[in-house]
Amino acid sequence: MKTSTVLSHPNIAFIKYWGNRDNALRIPANGSISMNLASLETRTSVEANPEFQSDSLTLNGRKETGTALVRVQAFMDLLREMSGNPYFARVSSENNFPQSTGIASSASGFAALAAAGSKAFGLDLSEKELSMLARRGSGSASRSIPDGFVEWHAGKKDADSYAESIAPAEHWELWDCVAVVTDQPKKTGSTEGHLLAGTSPLQAARVQDAPRRLEICRNAILKKNFEALADIIELDSNLMHGVMMTSTPPLMYWSPKSLKIMQEVAKWRKKGIPAAYTLDAGPNVHVICTKEYADRVRARLEKIPGVARVLISGVGSGVQVLL
Amino acid sequence: MKTSTVLSHPNIAFIKYWGNRDNALRIPANGSISMNLASLETRTSVEANPEFQSDSLTLNGRKETGTALVRVQAFMDLLREMSGNPYFARVSSENNFPQSTGIASSASGFAALAAAGSKAFGLDLSEKELSMLARRGSGSASRSIPDGFVEWHAGKKDADSYAESIAPAEHWELWDCVAVVTDQPKKTGSTEGHLLAGTSPLQAARVQDAPRRLEICRNAILKKNFEALADIIELDSNLMHGVMMTSTPPLMYWSPKSLKIMQEVAKWRKKGIPAAYTLDAGPNVHVICTKEYADRVRARLEKIPGVARVLISGVGSGVQVLL
Numbered sequence: 049m050k051t052s053t054v055l056s057h058p059n060i061a062f063i064k065y066w067g068n069r070d071n072a073l074r075i076p077a078n079g080s081i082s083m084n085l086a087s088l089e090t091r092t093s094v095e096a097n098p099e100f101q102s103d104s105l106t107l108n109g110r111k112e113t114g115t116a117l118v119r120v121q122a123f124m125d126l127l128r129e130m131s132g133n134p135y136f137a138r139v140s141s142e143n144n145f146p147q148s149t150g151i152a153s154s155a156s157g158f159a160a161l162a163a164a165g166s167k168a169f170g171l172d173l174s175e176k177e178l179s180m181l182a183r184r185g186s187g188s189a190s191r192s193i194p195d196g197f198v199e200w201h202a203g204k205k206d207a208d209s210y211a212e213s214i215a216p217a218e219h220w221e222l223w224d225c226v227a228v229v230t231d232q233p234k235k236t237g238s239t240e241g242h243l244l245a246g247t248s249p250l251q252a253a254r255v256q257d258a259p260r261r262l263e264i265c266r267n268a269i270l271k272k273n274f275e276a277l278a279d280i281i282e283l284d285s286n287l288m289h290g291v292m293m294t295s296t297p298p299l300m301y302w303s304p305k306s307l308k309i310m311q312e313v314a315k316w317r318k319k320g321i322p323a324a325y326t327l328d329a330g331p332n333v334h335v336i337c338t339k340e341y342a343d344r345v346r347a348r349l350e351k352i353p354g355v356a357r358v359l360i361s362g363v364g365s366g367v368q369v370l371l
Numbered sequence: 372m373k374t375s376t377v378l379s380h381p382n383i384a385f386i387k388y389w390g391n392r393d394n395a396l397r398i399p400a401n402g403s404i405s406m407n408l409a410s411l412e413t414r415t416s417v418e419a420n421p422e423f424q425s426d427s428l429t430l431n432g433r434k435e436t437g438t439a440l441v442r443v444q445a446f447m448d449l450l451r452e453m454s455g456n457p458y459f460a461r462v463s464s465e466n467n468f469p470q471s472t473g474i475a476s477s478a479s480g481f482a483a484l485a486a487a488g489s490k491a492f493g494l495d496l497s498e499k500e501l502s503m504l505a506r507r508g509s510g511s512a513s514r515s516i517p518d519g520f521v522e523w524h525a526g527k528k529d530a531d532s533y534a535e536s537i538a539p540a541e542h543w544e545l546w547d548c549v550a551v552v553t554d555q556p557k558k559t560g561s562t563e564g565h566l567l568a569g570t571s572p573l574q575a576a577r578v579q580d581a582p583r584r585l586e587i588c589r590n591a592i593l594k595k596n597f598e599a600l601a602d603i604i605e606l607d608s609n610l611m612h613g614v615m616m617t618s619t620p621p622l623m624y625w626s627p628k629s630l631k632i633m634q635e636v637a638k639w640r641k642k643g644i645p646a647a648y649t650l651d652a653g654p655n656v657h658v659i660c661t662k663e664y665a666d667r668v669r670a671r672l673e674k675i676p677g678v679a680r681v682l683i684s685g686v687g688s689g690v691q692v693l694l
Contacts, residue, residue, distance in 0.1 A: 249576055249579075249610065252576060279619075282621070287573065287617050290612075290616065294606055298605065300630075300637075303630070304631040304634075305627065307625060307627045311623065314623075
């Protein structure tokens with residue numbers, strides 16, 4: 049019997065992951081870049097025990113039975129296969145951010161599960177191997193393994209599709225102010241959405257142009273060039289949503305409130321406030337800004353009608369084994 | 372001295388024109404399909420007279436001196452060149468729809484000017500030649516020359532870039548309910564916007580896919596298949612706006628109200644109401660529906676907060692020479 053406990057953070061993508069080259073292995077159509085979010089935490093414990101009759105999952109104190117459990121069981125199968133250890137596991141996970149805010153918990157969740165699970169099953173994996181493993185649970189989880197600012201190399205097969213740190217968390221004090229506009233669960237989840245990416249006439253062009261955007265974004269981070277970062281992350285977000293809304297069926301994740309916030313942020317930047325928007329597969333607007341403007345950006349966001357609350361976070365570390 | 376007076380209608384594009392292969396000649400990057408709007412009228416008179424010292428333009432009773440006049444003068448130069456007639460002209464044009472509603476008047480304006488101007492300068496042009504000529508003033512004006520449902524063949528040079536009727540106005544009783552959400556003039560006009568199309572990483576893919584969409588749209592019109600028409604016009608509108616919002620600089624023509632209306636229309640259709648949205652380079656939402664639903668669609672649109680007014684129109688004829 050072995051137990052391991054791990055702390056991880058979700059991440060916000062600057063260059064987005066949308067669509068897979070290989071859906072089963074979650075090999076993405078294009079590389080992506082993100083930053084981990086320090087204030088948002090997932091704590092996951094995994095106990096592997098020969099006495100357990102099946103895998104179990106407790107999320108924020110609640111026993112799960114549905115698709116969440118099925119997805120975790122499939123991931124545990126992978127760990128049993130990799131380790132040769134046949135035991136079932138008890139998984140317990142807690143987020144310090146409400147599920148209902150629309151902040152994706154699958155990235156931090158599977159990053160933590162990969163780290164805690166591999167330890168509990170007696171595997172001693174490198175950061176690269178952990179990132180590859182986390183990817184199998186949720187693509188963006190691969191990016192929550194390394195520290196700070198992270199690039200996920202798309203790769204073409206399992207062994208070359210992993211993330212690594214571009215720069216540590218302390219490299220640049222950026223903040224993410226998340227304007228939460230809805231507590232509604234999204235209609236089409238990311239996993240299902242990725243399958244539709246290829247139906248858009250625009251996806252191939254978005255993917256083909258990705259190396260150019262990755263380079264601009266990587267350089268903007270390395271040189272701490274906020275203007276360059278702002279332009280490329282807004283472009284990349286619009287590219288992904290352009291693909292989403294031209295899929296069959298079309299996926300429109302923006303709400304009128306999202307658009308209002310996006311337009312406000314664009315106006316603020318023209319007036320000299322270093323702030324830029326990016327949206328994942330949901331209506332919440334992540335506003336990236338420099339540390340000295342974070343309070344002002346939050347205050348401005350809170351004044352926009354329809355913004356339910358604003359979460360803020362600096363740059364986070366990679367996954368940390370606590371136990 | 373010769374005078375001619377002409378009546379024309381603006382059109383709403385189902386498959387959009389965005390970006391040129393040749394900016395000077397307004398040869399478009401892709402073909403497009405539209406319907407003329409019967410209720411919206413432009414009446415234009417042109418008098419060519421050896422006594423005039425320069426071209427003049429009166430729009431809705433107001434003498435124009437700025438860019439509108441310059442654009443008309445350039446068009447008159449074209450007519451003088453084609454006709455060998457050196458006279459200056461007095462142009463007078465009236466719209467029955469307010470300029471401020473954001474309904475593009477350049478399509479009906481240059482269609483009428485091409486027809487009235489060519490007559491006044493003694494040219495006897497075929498419909499095809501008129502369409503080519505109108506195109507030189509404003510690309511979409513080429514589509515306001517023929518009757519009813521119209522396809523503009525992109526072509527590669529002046530002589531093969533013109534519009535012709537796919538089906539007459541009486542073929543299918545479709546209506547356009549235009550939800551007017553702003554009286555603000557747009558920030559970036561279409562002529563300037565077309566120049567930016569090529570800066571989007573998505574434009575080439577949109578253009579490349581256009582023949583497929585044109586065929587689906589043409590067939591939907593010929594077979595009066597509303598469902599097929601609805602899906603393709605919403606896709607095509609989203610494709611164009613996807614390109615616009617990923618240009619450098621990005622062009623965001625949607626307002627939060629536009630998005631609200633788009634999402635409402637999508638919901639209505641899921642409930643069985645034959646209605647579909649399409650947006651040009653502005654925030655107003657054109658809702659295409661069948662005749663029997665036009666009153667209901669208008670009533671529903673009028674109830675959406677932020678809709679200033681709703682203009683409605685059936686399918687219009689091509690340009691008509693009155694005098």
